[in-house]
Amino acid sequence: MVTEYLTKPPRKYWVGVSLASAFVLSGIVATLGIIFRPAAETTAQLGLSPDLIFWLLLGVAIVGEVGGILGLVLRRTWATSFFGLSLLFTPLFYAYVLVKGTGGSIIGPVIITALHAALLWFSIVAGRRGWTLRGV
Numbered sequence: 001m002v003t004e005y006l007t008k009p010p011r012k013y014w015v016g017v018s019l020a021s022a023f024v025l026s027g028i029v030a031t032l033g034i035i036f037r038p039a040a041e042t043t044a045q046l047g048l049s050p051d052l053i054f055w056l057l058l059g060v061a062i063v064g065e066v067g068g069i070l071g072l073v074l075r076r077t078w079a080t081s082f083f084g085l086s087l088l089f090t091p092l093f094y095a096y097v098l099v100k101g102t103g104g105s106i107i108g109p110v111i112i113t114a115l116h117a118a119l120l121w122f123s124i125v126a127g128r129r130g131w132t133l134r135g136v
Contacts, residue, residue, distance in 0.1 A: 057092050064089060098107075
């Protein structure tokens, strides 16, 4: 078992992890706002009543985000897999909300999806530079 990392990540790695953590935390706070808001307000804001597909898509996207952040904090390459999962399900979630709901602006979902792509890119770069370790 490898006990030491070959390459110590630079300060910019930890700054990136901190920014990514703040982004993911803001998404979790927004989701908690949906969960604890009365159903009538949620329906009025989103233009749809949250159903099983809504919660599954949102849940998998959030699990991907949190797993990716944990992977970066623990310096593991599997963070890339979690961010890939999140990048796959986030646009599906927003497409579902836009199609089933009353429509709305596409700018917010595009920006959020681009930020998810940036998290995936960051984890790939960290792995290639040896800042993360393969394995468990």
